[in-house]
Amino acid sequence: MGTFLYCFSSLFQYLRIWAVISLLVLVVTWSFPAQAASRIEPQLEQQVLQIIREHPEAIIESVQAYQQQQQQKIKQEQQGFLQDLKTNPQTVIGKSPTTGSTKSKTLLIEFSDFQCPYCAEAHKTLKELLVKYPDKIRLVYKNLPLTSIHAEALPAATAAWAAYQQGKFWEYHDALFANQKQLGQALYLDIAKKLKLDLGKFKRDLTLATPAITKDIQLAEKLAVSGTPFFVINSPTFSGVVQLVDIESILTNTK
Incomplete structure (x- = not known):
């Protein structure tokens, strides 16, 4: 391992x-x-x-x-996390948003920040991989807003969580990255309107997002994740931290 x-x-x-x-x-x-x-x-x-x-x-x-x-x-926390990822992945996934094949043997955990420019670039690559390997990967999104340097990271994560409660996380996620330079309350409401979300529920859910986001942040802290984007992968050929550039080679070697 x-x-x-x-x-x-x-x-x-x-x-x-x-x-x-x-x-x-x-x-x-x-x-x-x-x-x-x-x-x-x-x-x-x-x-x-x-x-x-x-x-x-x-x-x-x-x-x-x-x-x-x-x-x-x-190290012990990391080893325990990897073991859970291999033997009981649902404990790692929890209630986090996922996309891709639910039957895939490869699970990719992403810690990300909606205001991070590197995450925006990684987002483009991940979308391409999901299209290219639709049956080989399941992506799990974990929040890691770097609030000390990104003022809108937490509000954006909160808005995305609220959209998730109406089944629109990934659409909202994509819109945030596509409009990263305009992050702010006006954009969050505008995206919600364009996705035809129930605005009353959306606004109420904004006040309920903290526990879920905090749980992701605490997991990242236990694993000593210090920056974003950060990836952990579990596949038949490799389990552990992975660089974005190496993900495709792992997917191509997965039967």
Whole structure:
């Protein structure tokens, strides 16, 4: 079984400085109540700094051990996810939108953001693959709105979820990507009108989307998904994280 590929920033050259500062903050915070923090004796502060200067290796070892624990936890989450994908895919799919063949042996999970330009490009490729291999792939959409850099990612995901409640997710999904530069409340309502959605229900469902979207985001966090688009595939020939450019070769090798 393939394993998740994940990368971590190379910050070890700054580790000593970061660790010293962090430990000093922790020592001060843990050792003194907030109201007494301003009365810390300068002599004690110097003693703490001296201990840190004399034993930086202990700090580094502690930080590295913590990082290893976190990486191991992520690896376990990823392995469990892949196992579920192979043995009980419906637990992974949940209530997420799907398209393609329900009988396909290949399941493709996509984490995406409606305001992400790379997701818009991936969308075009995925549509082509679904047309070219209609019986070989089932696509599952998971929300991962990158709200820190995309202000409309969450509102767009919310609107798409509301459309999904009326059986129009993929049509709404396509319209959002086709009009990515115009994302906003006016567009969301306009798409709903063009798709002949019940506007009253659509507006009510906008207020109910948070739990489903949050569940997708939490799954992405467990798997350490840091960007979009992000793909995980399970097929007879490969299971694990996959790059978009490699999906077609996997489909062609799937009987």
